[in-house]
Amino acid sequence: MEPQQVDTLTGVLDKKMTRQLKQYLDICARCAICKDACHQYVATGDLTYLPARRAELIRQIYKKYFTKTGEFVPALYEARDPDESLLDELYESTYACTGCRRCMYYCPFSIDTAWILSVAKAILIAADRGNEMLGQLADAALMKSDNFDMFRDIILDGFKDIEGKVKEMTGDPSAEIPVDKEGADVLYVALAGAHSILPAAAIFHEAGTNWTLSMFESANYGYFFGDAEKARRIADRFMDEAKRLGVKEVVITECGHAYRVAQFFHEAWSGEKHPFKVRHILEVIDEYIRDGRITVRHGAITEPVTYHDPCQVGRNGGIFEQPRDIVRAIASDFRDMTPNREEQWCCGGGGGLVAIAEMEDFRLKSGAKKLEQVKATGARIIASPCENCRLQLEGLNDQLDLGLTVKPVMDLVVDAMEIRR
Ligand code: SF4
Numbered sequence: 001m002e003p004q005q006v007d008t009l010t011g012v013l014d015k016k017m018t019r020q021l022k023q024y025l026d027i028c029a030r031c032a033i034c035k036d037a038c039h040q041y042v043a044t045g046d047l048t049y050l051p052a053r054r055a056e057l058i059r060q061i062y063k064k065y066f067t068k069t070g071e072f073v074p075a076l077y078e079a080r081d082p083d084e085s086l087l088d089e090l091y092e093s094t095y096a097c098t099g100c101r102r103c104m105y106y107c108p109f110s111i112d113t114a115w116i117l118s119v120a121k122a123i124l125i126a127a128d129r130g131n132e133m134l135g136q137l138a139d140a141a142l143m144k145s146d147n148f149d150m151f152r153d154i155i156l157d158g159f160k161d162i163e164g165k166v167k168e169m170t171g172d173p174s175a176e177i178p179v180d181k182e183g184a185d186v187l188y189v190a191l192a193g194a195h196s197i198l199p200a201a202a203i204f205h206e207a208g209t210n211w212t213l214s215m216f217e218s219a220n221y222g223y224f225f226g227d228a229e230k231a232r233r234i235a236d237r238f239m240d241e242a243k244r245l246g247v248k249e250v251v252i253t254e255c256g257h258a259y260r261v262a263q264f265f266h267e268a269w270s271g272e273k274h275p276f277k278v279r280h281i282l283e284v285i286d287e288y289i290r291d292g293r294i295t296v297r298h299g300a301i302t303e304p305v306t307y308h309d310p311c312q313v314g315r316n317g318g319i320f321e322q323p324r325d326i327v328r329a330i331a332s333d334f335r336d337m338t339p340n341r342e343e344q345w346c347c348g349g350g351g352g353l354v355a356i357a358e359m360e361d362f363r364l365k366s367g368a369k370k371l372e373q374v375k376a377t378g379a380r381i382i383a384s385p386c387e388n389c390r391l392q393l394e395g396l397n398d399q400l401d402l403g404l405t406v407k408p409v410m411d412l413v414v415d416a417m418e419i420r421r
């Protein structure tokens with residue numbers, strides 16, 4: 001590799017070097033406790049996917065360029081140049097990571113391997129080795145907002161079609177999907193497609209919420225790709241819309257990474273404090289049920305139901321009880337998985353992996369632990385508030401012909417909701 005290229009890549013690491021990252025790079029005790037926490041390592045036994053080994057590749061560059069010992073005696077201190085072979089290894093271990101942070105939960109030093117790998121992604125992108133599909137999807141989202149006038153009418157026509165279905169579902173011809181509504185209390189940010197708009201619209205209507213639907217989807221492939229600037233610009237689309245409309249809160253649909261980006265990353269990326277709250281839709285629905293703004297029939301579902309904590313909603317988002325309370329309010333036979341909450345196994349579908357065709361076999365194989373957990377409950381329905389998790393769970397279900405039903409929590413709510421008129 002040319003010295004200039006090496007300078008570029010080490011420059012990326014230098015820019016990302018905070019005290020926290022330096023500590024993560026200095027402190028690993030190589031105890032390998034994290035190996036038993038990672039669903040990918042457990043399913044494959046391949047050292048490429050051992051969390052500490054993935055981070056070690058960045059640590060090797062760090063030792064060579066940021067420590068005296070590594071600079072002068074690289075062989076002794078396992079210091080290494082970011083050459084092509086290191087970048088090959090880095091690509092494979094980094095873009096496979098779902099960012100579930102289960103390894104961090106079990107690490108005695110709480111080393112955040114997923115954070116280290118976000119730096120690895122920035123280095124790979126600088127080396128023009130970022131994942132092509134995730135990069136294309138991020139660029140497509142930005143192209144849509146940069147040329148929004150071309151798409152506006154198509155989007156609005158789509159919303160009108162969904163509005164017709166909301167009227168049918170609620171039996172109320174006045175039910176609507178408000179768009180661009182100044183003075184709305186809530187801006188709801190859905191995913192592309194009717195499936196994440198329709199149930200929320202019915203619930204907001206029934207609860208009498210003053211809401212409006214975002215023109216932009218919440219999914220953020222800039223985040224999965226590892227380009228913080230693109231990820232910020234993708235999230236800016238609905239954050240700017242929320243500011244323009246003067247809403248009191250932004251409510252993110254059942255999408256794990258979108259919730260984490262909106263709730264935890266966007267303010268830091270943009271350097272601005274949001275003038276509104278950000279909540280996950282299940283926090284809102286739980287409040288509606290508790291406050292009696294909507295009523296669900298207990299026992300509306302009698303088949304055994306289990307709940308999968310998406311890593312970005314549960315372990316990394318802190319939302320554990322509200323979804324369980326909602327499911328328990330509806331299902332007469334709720335069966336939690338073991339372990340659960342912070343210790344829940346990652347299903348294997350996060351990190352953008354469901355969008356990368358060449359990773360399908362690996363992804364499904366990595367769901368082995370999740371499958372074990374689901375089977376042990378004996379549940380026939382799996383509820384989970386993240387689209388990537390649901391796609392993975394459906395893939396596992398189809399592959400083994402298990403006959404399970406995988407559902408968003410919102411769909412259970414709509415099926416059990418009493419319509420008051
Ligand atoms: S558990 Fe933590 S300290 Fe131990 S090897 Fe893994 S990252 Fe290093």
Ligand code: SF4
Nearest residue numbers: 038097098100101103
């Ligand atoms: S964040 Fe999850 S997928 Fe990534 S290394 Fe840690 S346990 Fe494995």
